[in-house]
Amino acid sequence: MSIRIGILGYGNLGRGVEAAVNAAEDMELCGVFTRRDPSTVKIMSANVKTYSADDLADKKDDIDVLILCGGSATDLPEMTPKYAADYNVVDSFDTHANIPIHFAKVDEAAKAAGKVGIISTGWDPGMFSLNRVMAASILPRGHAYTFWGRGVSQGHSDAIRRIDGVVDARQYTVPVEKAIAAVRGGDEPELSTREKHTRECYVVAAEGADLERIEHEIKSMPNYFADYDTTVTFISAEEMKEKHSGLPHGGSVIYTGTTGEGTKHVIEYRLDLDSNPEFTGAVLCAYARAAYRLNREGVSGAKTVLDIAPAYLSPLSGEELRAHML
Amino acid sequence: MSIRIGILGYGNLGRGVEAAVNAAEDMELCGVFTRRDPSTVKIMSANVKTYSADDLADKKDDIDVLILCGGSATDLPEMTPKYAADYNVVDSFDTHANIPIHFAKVDEAAKAAGKVGIISTGWDPGMFSLNRVMAASILPRGHAYTFWGRGVSQGHSDAIRRIDGVVDARQYTVPVEKAIAAVRGGDEPELSTREKHTRECYVVAAEGADLERIEHEIKSMPNYFADYDTTVTFISAEEMKEKHSGLPHGGSVIYTGTTGEGTKHVIEYRLDLDSNPEFTGAVLCAYARAAYRLNREGVSGAKTVLDIAPAYLSPLSGEELRAHML
Numbered sequence: 001m002s003i004r005i006g007i008l009g010y011g012n013l014g015r016g017v018e019a020a021v022n023a024a025e026d027m028e029l030c031g032v033f034t035r036r037d038p039s040t041v042k043i044m045s046a047n048v049k050t051y052s053a054d055d056l057a058d059k060k061d062d063i064d065v066l067i068l069c070g071g072s073a074t075d076l077p078e079m080t081p082k083y084a085a086d087y088n089v090v091d092s093f094d095t096h097a098n099i100p101i102h103f104a105k106v107d108e109a110a111k112a113a114g115k116v117g118i119i120s121t122g123w124d125p126g127m128f129s130l131n132r133v134m135a136a137s138i139l140p141r142g143h144a145y146t147f148w149g150r151g152v153s154q155g156h157s158d159a160i161r162r163i164d165g166v167v168d169a170r171q172y173t174v175p176v177e178k179a180i181a182a183v184r185g186g187d188e189p190e191l192s193t194r195e196k197h198t199r200e201c202y203v204v205a206a207e208g209a210d211l212e213r214i215e216h217e218i219k220s221m222p223n224y225f226a227d228y229d230t231t232v233t234f235i236s237a238e239e240m241k242e243k244h245s246g247l248p249h250g251g252s253v254i255y256t257g258t259t260g261e262g263t264k265h266v267i268e269y270r271l272d273l274d275s276n277p278e279f280t281g282a283v284l285c286a287y288a289r290a291a292y293r294l295n296r297e298g299v300s301g302a303k304t305v306l307d308i309a310p311a312y313l314s315p316l317s318g319e320e321l322r323a324h325m326l
Numbered sequence: 327m328s329i330r331i332g333i334l335g336y337g338n339l340g341r342g343v344e345a346a347v348n349a350a351e352d353m354e355l356c357g358v359f360t361r362r363d364p365s366t367v368k369i370m371s372a373n374v375k376t377y378s379a380d381d382l383a384d385k386k387d388d389i390d391v392l393i394l395c396g397g398s399a400t401d402l403p404e405m406t407p408k409y410a411a412d413y414n415v416v417d418s419f420d421t422h423a424n425i426p427i428h429f430a431k432v433d434e435a436a437k438a439a440g441k442v443g444i445i446s447t448g449w450d451p452g453m454f455s456l457n458r459v460m461a462a463s464i465l466p467r468g469h470a471y472t473f474w475g476r477g478v479s480q481g482h483s484d485a486i487r488r489i490d491g492v493v494d495a496r497q498y499t500v501p502v503e504k505a506i507a508a509v510r511g512g513d514e515p516e517l518s519t520r521e522k523h524t525r526e527c528y529v530v531a532a533e534g535a536d537l538e539r540i541e542h543e544i545k546s547m548p549n550y551f552a553d554y555d556t557t558v559t560f561i562s563a564e565e566m567k568e569k570h571s572g573l574p575h576g577g578s579v580i581y582t583g584t585t586g587e588g589t590k591h592v593i594e595y596r597l598d599l600d601s602n603p604e605f606t607g608a609v610l611c612a613y614a615r616a617a618y619r620l621n622r623e624g625v626s627g628a629k630t631v632l633d634i635a636p637a638y639l640s641p642l643s644g645e646e647l648r649a650h651m652l
Contacts, residue, residue, distance in 0.1 A: 015586075016585070016586070019585050019586040020585060023466055023467055023585065024466060025466070096652065099648050099649070099652050100645070100648050100649050103648055120652055125652045127460075129651060129652045130636050131595075132651055133636050133637070133639070133640050133647060133651050134453075134612075134636050134639060136640070136651070137612045137615070137636075137639035137640040137641070138605075138608045138609050138611075138612045138639070139605075139608055140349055140350060140351070140641075141349055184598070250592075259342070259345050259346060259349065259601065259604040259605065259607070259608050260341075260342070260345040260601065260604050263600045263601045263604050264600045265597070265598065265599045265600060265601075265604075265605050266576075266596075266597070266598040266599075267595075267596075267597055268594070268595070268596040268597075268598075269457075269593075269594070269595050269596075270592075270593075270594040270595075270596070271591070271592070271593055271594075272510075272591065272592040272594075273591045273592075274589045274590045274591060275585065275586065275589045275591075278585040278586050278589050278591075279464075279465075279585065279591050281585070282464045282465055282585050283464050285464075286460075286463045286464045289463075304647075304648060304652055305636070305652075306635065306636045306637040306640075306644075306647055306648075306651075306652065307635050307637055307644070308635055309632065309633050309634055309635045310456050310459050310460050310463075310631070310632045311459070311632040311633055313459070313460060313463035313464070314459050314462065314463040314632075315463070315466075318632075318633070319426070321459060321630075321632055322425050322426050322429055322630060322632075323425070323426050325455060325458055325459050325462070325632075326422065326425050326446055326451045326455045326630055326631075326632065
């Protein structure tokens with residue numbers, strides 16, 4: 001029998017999850033739920049209905065895992081504890097500082113309901129966290145470095161769009177190759193924010209806008225750009241559409257450490273993703289499989305990627321994994 | 327209270343485990359056990375005794391986890407089931423084809439004894455397996471490529487040493503950079519054995535030996551060298567000692583896959599290890615921590631790296647991991 005999946009929220013991430021569920025042979029998409037008018041939401045899957053989020057009140061017996069595709073700022077802090085009271089849930093909550101409180105709320109709701117809630121999946125937090133923890137556990141004498149990009153930061157792109165005179169913007173976070181090379185060398189360099197990443201901004205300005213002012217406002221924006229070497233390139237709306245409509249991302253966790261009398265080792269985990277939301281959706285989908293299986297074994301409560309054994313992510317049995325994948 | 331570790335077998339791997347246990351703040355080495363005369367075995371740790379392997383009959387109450395540092399060909403198939411009847415054990419059994427039967431034997435012994443036996447840890451099988459399984463679970467439409475090296479293959483070095491007229495030998499397995507680049511490109515190339523790796527052999531020959539014959543015997547050796555582009559370089563015993571006394575190794579698992587309408591993604595896990603046995607020993611040590619904790623929770627039976635949640639490897643608590651490492 002297939003694992004019956006519901007998706008709540010149908011933006012880029014929701015579409016990524018939809019594609020991943022359809023690619024998984026052991027899963028079936030049974031509905032996309034939205035806070036918009038469902039008749040206005042067109043999804044990719046044939047024969048799958050869109051519903052109002054309110055309809056989730058009645059779907060408890062029809063959905064094994066509900067994948068929550070809302071944002072971390074305001075949606076998920078409410079959504080995940082709320083729906084964990086009725087469903088096994090998976091989210092991609094990524095406000096690192098608020099993970100402990102989010103975990104506690106989801107844990108309480110999920111335990112009371114006998115459900116599993118896996119939070120903060122995706123790649124960072126998610127796969128990158130898992131690699132940081134495993135590397136530090138194997139080599140306690142060492143140091144983790146995380147580099148992001150080259151990829152589109154949606155938060156930084158949005159920040160530029162809020163500047164007066166900006167019609168559209170796309171910001172790429174770019175890791176500094178020299179810094180990566182220094183880290184791989186194993187000397188555990190201390191790197192400033194500026195030394196690790198640069199920021200490339202592509203901006204469509206309104207006709208007649210003061211380009212010098214826009215560039216200055218971007219480069220001096222605190223937290224977002226002031227601490228980085230930032231380049232601003234003004235382009236046409238056509239060029240934006242043609243060259244910058246994708247959402248690629250990626251990055252690497254590089255851990256260097258020593259054993260014995262100072263023997264050096266490098267552990268590197270690297271992602272190069274042509275679509276950040278499609279890959280993130282695929283990770284959520286794999287953890288939905290884990291949520292389903294854990295719950296069938298009687299487990300309840302909140303979990304993170306650190307609490308899930310890798311075998312739970314795979315559709316293969318333990319026997320198959322040992323025979324062919326180990 | 328520290329986790330009390332015993333080491334059985336004191337070759338390169340045993341020394342690697344010893345260094346890792348001493349670097350772990352939550353562990354204590356309580357003895358090195360050997361099948362040799364223990365008085366002839368000098369270990370690095372002060373205030374730790376060496377014992378005969380026979381003494382393990384009496385040490386059940388003194389050791390929380392026994393780390394088995396024997397070879398996969400003949401030692402571990404006997405050793406791991408035997409000692410799983412009395413101890414939580416961890417091994418690095420690496421004969422891929424025999425893992426299912428090894429698992430079954432260890433599982434039976436460990437379950438009967440209420441102990442945990444974690445088999446086939448290290449990096450391949452081990453970390454590489456874990457990355458192959460996770461990547462394939464996230465991106466079911468994709469392909470895994472494993473490259474080994476540049477590093478010393480002890481099996482291949484031994485094979486050369488058995489040739490008449492060879493005094494010493496060191497064989498490096500070297501991944502072909504062009505193949506790695508093709509794989510990273512995401513086109514899922516089909517690669518022959520010859521296209522993926524080359525083999526570099528450094529040989530010290532006996533005085534007056536027929537170098538041409540030795541080179542020919544190496545290059546034509548079935549399974550080991552005949553299917554590879556192999557180079558043979560004759561060097562002096564001094565040069566061997568000076569330049570080739572280490573046991574570096576490493577490699578990468580590169581997984582390329584697609585989502586949605588064919589969007590490409592690359593997941594790469596790479597190790598660059600100055601000492602294969604020290605890193606492998608560090609992995610065994612981290613899994614010893616997991617064996618101890620799982621057993622304290624009442625778990626018993628055989629496990630592989632695929633069955634262990636990452637949090638069990640870390641000395642940090644769940645709260646600490648969520649607050650600082652996720």
